[in-house]
Amino acid sequence: MNESIAELYDYDELRNEVDATIYVVRADRSTLVLGSTQSTDLLDPSRRGEIALRRRRGGGGLVLLQPDDLWIDWWIPTGDDRWRGDVHASSRLVGEWWADVLREFVTGDISVHDGPLEGDPAYRLVCFAGSGPGEVFVDGKKAVGVTQWRVREGIFLSTVLPAHASHDVLGYLNEVPEGLDRALDHQVLASLTDVDPERLIEALRRSSGPWQYRAVSLHV
DSSP: OOOOOOOOOOHHHHHHHOEEEEEEEESSOOEEEETOOGGGGGGTTTGGGEEEEESSSSSSOEEEEESSSEEEEEEEEESTTTSSHHHHHHHHHHHHHHHHHHHHHHHOEEEOOSSSSSOOGGGGGGGGGGTTTEEEEEEEEEEEEEEEEEEETEEEEEEEOOOOOGGGGGGGSSSOOHHHHHHHHOOOOOHHSSSOOHHHHHHHHHHHOEEEEEEEEOOO
16 A cells, blocks of 8 residues: 555444444545555546545445445444354345345345355456445346445444446546456446435335434545
C-alpha cells in the first residue's frame, strides 16, 4: 500500500457497539472504495482528483458507490444468536436475508452463492466482477455484493444492491484487464423491481431482526 486513505467507517466506534445494529447508508457523492489490501497503484493518477476515495476494512475488491445505491450493513456482536464463527456461514446468512426479501418483490431465479470465491483472478480487483460467499444472484447475474470484517467484538457485514452499472469504475483504473467490462454485467435496482427501496429496507429489518436501526449519511 503506497498511500494512507481515510477509512469508510469509524471502525473503533463500531467495535464499541453492544447492540445488533442495521445501518442504512447513503453517500452524498460518488465514492470509490478500496478493499483493505488494495493499493492505490491500481488507480489512474490523472483521475484521482475527480472522485472521493475511501478504504474499507474487510475483503473484496474496488467498488464504486453511488448516492442512490441500496447500501445495507449489519453489525452482529459476539454472543448474538446471529453470530457465526465460520466466515462463509456469516456471508451466507446475510445473503439469505436478502434473497428471502427479494423473492417478495422480484420475478426471477434468485440464488445465494454457496461456494468459495470464484471468477478470473485478474478481475477480482473490482468487487462486482466475481462471485463470493453469500452474494445474491438473480437470473445468473449478481445483484447483491457482500463483504465482511471480523473482530473479537463481532462481525460487520456490508452489502450493496447497486442502482447503476459498475462500468464507470473502469475509467479510474490504471490498467483494465481484457474482459473485465463483460464480467461487470450485473443487476441493478431498477432492473429487478420498481418497488420503493424503503419497502425493501423495512422488509430486511423484519426478516432478519430485531435490530437497532441507524440511518447514516456519509459525507465524503
